[in-house]
Amino acid sequence: MLKLNETHDPGLRSWVTSANDGVNDFPIQNLPFAVFRPEGSVEFRGGVAIGDQIVDLLVLSKSDVLPAQLRPTLVAAAKPELNDFMAMGPSAWSSLRFALSRALRQGSELEAKLRPCLVDQANVEYKLPCRIGDFTDFYTSVHHATAVGSLFRPDNPLLPNYKWVPIGYHGRASSIAVSGQEFPRPLGQLKGPDDETPSLAPSKRLDYELEMGIFIGSGNELGSSIAMDEAESHVFGMCLLNDWSARDIQAWEYQPLGPFLAKSFASTISPWIVTLEALAPYRRAFSRPAGDPQPLPYLSTEQNKNAGAMDIKLEVLLQTKNMQAKAEAPVSLSRSNFSESYWTVAQMVAHHSVNGCNLQPGDLLGTGTQSGPSHEESGSMLELSRGGKQPVQLPNGETRTFLEDGDTIILRGYCDGPGLIRLGFGEVTGTILPAQLNC
Amino acid sequence: MLKLNETHDPGLRSWVTSANDGVNDFPIQNLPFAVFRPEGSVEFRGGVAIGDQIVDLLVLSKSDVLPAQLRPTLVAAAKPELNDFMAMGPSAWSSLRFALSRALRQGSELEAKLRPCLVDQANVEYKLPCRIGDFTDFYTSVHHATAVGSLFRPDNPLLPNYKWVPIGYHGRASSIAVSGQEFPRPLGQLKGPDDETPSLAPSKRLDYELEMGIFIGSGNELGSSIAMDEAESHVFGMCLLNDWSARDIQAWEYQPLGPFLAKSFASTISPWIVTLEALAPYRRAFSRPAGDPQPLPYLSTEQNKNAGAMDIKLEVLLQTKNMQAKAEAPVSLSRSNFSESYWTVAQMVAHHSVNGCNLQPGDLLGTGTQSGPSHEESGSMLELSRGGKQPVQLPNGETRTFLEDGDTIILRGYCDGPGLIRLGFGEVTGTILPAQLNC
CATH class of the missing domain: 3.90.850.10 (Fumarylacetoacetase-like, C-terminal domain)
Structure with missing residues (x-):
């Protein structure tokens, strides 16, 4: 977990410009996970923060933005409890992070397709990210x-x-x-x-x-x-x-x-x-x-x-x-x-x-x-x-x-x-x- | 929980004769719950002990042996985790106990229809009866x-x-x-x-x-x-x-x-x-x-x-x-x-x-x-x-x-x-x- 890779590059910037201001908690080098639901929605789902936005993984999992081999990982990370995704281990977590890092970077060809998956953090409700057994x-x-x-x-x-x-x-x-x-x-x-x-x-x-x-x-x-x-x-x-x-x-x-x-x-x-x-x-x-x-x-x-x-x-x-x-x-x-x-x-x-x-x-x-x-x-x-x-x-x-x-x-x-x-x-x-x- | 009713009557006997020998842990006055699966079966389900037998609640829930108004209770008690049944409260637990006590009594008209729901305790595997949160x-x-x-x-x-x-x-x-x-x-x-x-x-x-x-x-x-x-x-x-x-x-x-x-x-x-x-x-x-x-x-x-x-x-x-x-x-x-x-x-x-x-x-x-x-x-x-x-x-x-x-x-x-x-x-x-x- 100590190895640095291109996702850690301090020079990276996102096309989600709020991520680049140097004070926002969620620059493109972070990409943390939560479970949330957009205002007016019944269904909770996994999400990844970028600047003042969230990548809605449920919407993303139903699109073809990311490579098909990431589908099982994405489906697990989109659930209303992240336990299954957590159970998949570091290579799964890392591969999704890698794909999101590339897709969210300034200049990414995926920007237009990924933009409709964004939700404003101001308009969501969070819940516990997983079932906490102990x-x-x-x-x-x-x-x-x-x-x-x-x-x-x-x-x-x-x-x-x-x-x-x-x-x-x-x-x-x-x-x-x-x-x-x-x-x-x-x-x-x-x-x-x-x-x-x-x-x-x-x-x-x-x-x-x-x-x-x-x-x-x-x-x-x-x-x-x-x-x-x-x-x-x-x-x-x-x-x-x-x-x-x-x-x-x-x-x-x-x-x-x-x-x-x-x-x-x-x-x-x-x-x-x-x-x-x-x-x-x-x-x-x-x-x-x-x-x-x-x-x-x-x-x-x-x-x-x-x-x-x-x-x-x-x-x-x-x-x-x-x-x-x-x-x-x-x-x-x-x-x-x-x-x-x-x-x-x-x-x-x-x-x-x-x-x-x-x-x-x-x-x-x-x-x-x-x-x-x-x-x-x-x-x-x-x-x-x-x-x-x-x-x-x-x-x-x-x-x-x-x-x-x-x-x-x-x-x-x-x-x-x-x-x-x-x-x-x-x-x-x-x-x-x-x-x-x-x- | 202290009130005695007809299910506690020490005079009751079951048509499952092993329940009547005075040493078996599971006479008809007991009727405890567990989760089990019969040998060769994949699916765990709820059960009630009677003598050396188990009433398979999954099989029972698919039959018309018990009154229709008990169906939701029975379906919950038949699940591989009893949490939903436990959440229903004393009146639900009590009504299922009451119905099973009557159906298992010597002379019950339901004997012939209930008998196919029995499984020998010698041939089952148990698991935890519920999801233990804390x-x-x-x-x-x-x-x-x-x-x-x-x-x-x-x-x-x-x-x-x-x-x-x-x-x-x-x-x-x-x-x-x-x-x-x-x-x-x-x-x-x-x-x-x-x-x-x-x-x-x-x-x-x-x-x-x-x-x-x-x-x-x-x-x-x-x-x-x-x-x-x-x-x-x-x-x-x-x-x-x-x-x-x-x-x-x-x-x-x-x-x-x-x-x-x-x-x-x-x-x-x-x-x-x-x-x-x-x-x-x-x-x-x-x-x-x-x-x-x-x-x-x-x-x-x-x-x-x-x-x-x-x-x-x-x-x-x-x-x-x-x-x-x-x-x-x-x-x-x-x-x-x-x-x-x-x-x-x-x-x-x-x-x-x-x-x-x-x-x-x-x-x-x-x-x-x-x-x-x-x-x-x-x-x-x-x-x-x-x-x-x-x-x-x-x-x-x-x-x-x-x-x-x-x-x-x-x-x-x-x-x-x-x-x-x-x-x-x-x-x-x-x-x-x-x-x-x-x-």
Whole structure:
């Protein structure tokens, strides 16, 4: 997945001119996948973003624009769930990307025939890109693990297994929704340090988590495992993930089996999946701080050392109800970078399957909150407000320790670099509604 | 789900005479559902057990044996995944049960027309009865929690939240298979107390867990919750569940986010789902030991107090490779009863959804290991062997602290009582293969 080819050429431009402005997330070097339906249409279908447009793969699959041998791939990618396309593996994904890259380039002879397959992104509705069989959430930021650990276990912030095991846990798949999700503040058992007994109440410490999502492409059979040097060929692509968390529910419930209702009320992902192939130019060397143990052999390859990290810039923004009422733009809460992750995508996949666990096409892995080394790079409000003790000051005079009803959180991510095209993930937004007190 | 009707009458007998012998798990009062295919057939379909036979619902749905108004229900129940039937709710499940009970009774006029729909259980293959979207595992046996807690945390066996929160965690859905599952011993990171660093190796402390599974019928919307007095109407039925566990992998990985690879290599369920309606005669009063806190209001109803418990007798059996070679019968390791559970089915459902988490038709909830109050009633080898320190002596001279390659574990469950019919769950078997050392 690291090899560059003509689709990565920074010099490429599209005849869809909005793709060429240098700020749009979807230049011709990106070509991410989503599932959408045009306004007024009943049927969801696969699509590929280009500038402010979408190539409607359902319409395209019924045309003769692309070569006939791509038909089975195109038919799978046009479905309302991308699982079958994801299962086809890197050569199928790559061949469709290659054909679309050529067809969308400035000067392509296919422009006139492909133009009727375009839909304006402003006029579509998105849904989850696939059936997510299982959702696993990792915990790959050592900065987040240390910061949160110091709040929950001041004496023992980073547990002894952290630098050896890519810590992860099973998450809830049913409550994952696409960007735009609105959900009521969750109720749960809360027990403050001075409360004699717990009580059921709306969470008072509701939080976001800035994560990336990793979509599994082709899977493995139960009882087999995926080795490190094969791991990336099982990954279809990545998205943005907001793993909403109720910190007070979590604090009371999580011992000894981990987070449960603190997480399962909502998780929101961006509609667009940027393929691992599109991310190839933004790979970086991956190393560990001096003195840290080296990964065990099953989590270690030369390739992972040389290019396991990904330079993906991440940002969290908040738009409060007040800001929305006054049509004020969202404000930035923090920025970080996925290259700071203590474990790589390949390590997550190899570790997940080393016990014989079967990963399936469309499974989603979360990276865990991506906090950077400095406090300003915190990926959650829990960290930014130092456990709720230090309110975050917003430019309009409001403050936040945790999220309030009506708050909208927006995550964004993009890649760039010297001599490289800027390429983005779009965004994921989610809004908190008041608690439903009918219980 | 507690009301008795004519289908529960202990006096009923079937013209399928094997159902009437008093020891068969599937008398006419049971009528559990599974998905199967007859030998030589490609197509899986729904079926209902009666004695040693199965009513093939696909064949039945194409006949005019049952009244026409049952057609939509029957068509849903005949599918290779029962999710649509599960989603239809109690009145649909109940009406099909009622019609089948009448048609299968001694003296029914429908005998001649129904007989061609029967298939011998000896000649079928089972599969998972539905698409399991999410799997949640609870921890409802206080005896198990205390026994295991004392091994992992001798100073602090039962955590302060246990008697307030029905502790649960998200499990892995992809690795659940139907009875007969064979899987290699999982590899994982192991670190003994004297090891300086962990290493990758096959688990040395592989275990079973004696659980019941609970299948969700109709679900709830994300953001809504299911109140206690509605909870049982969302439950389709129950099965047996062996939640295989690698204790050494678990001990090293589980802090702070809970069990992960220690569980996700295999989980095995019995093919037959006994409906909650069939279990109505075996309900018992549910109470807590004196001095224990009462459940919070959202987990409490009169009905739950009066009849929240279920008298389901459970048993674990082991057949070692040596026993199989000599055609020796499996030996019993322990017996317990689901009525000992600290939390009820309704409480698990109400708690799971109180935060707005959406349960979906076909979701599986595990009860957690059902250990009874005495050591002999331990639901896992970890407990029976007191953390591996006290080998269990088998009648053939072998011993076990944990499971060995070639071991087959069999779980069985049944209900009976004075004046009641004996009704069973069938069994779930699973076998451990040697580790795959290709990594």
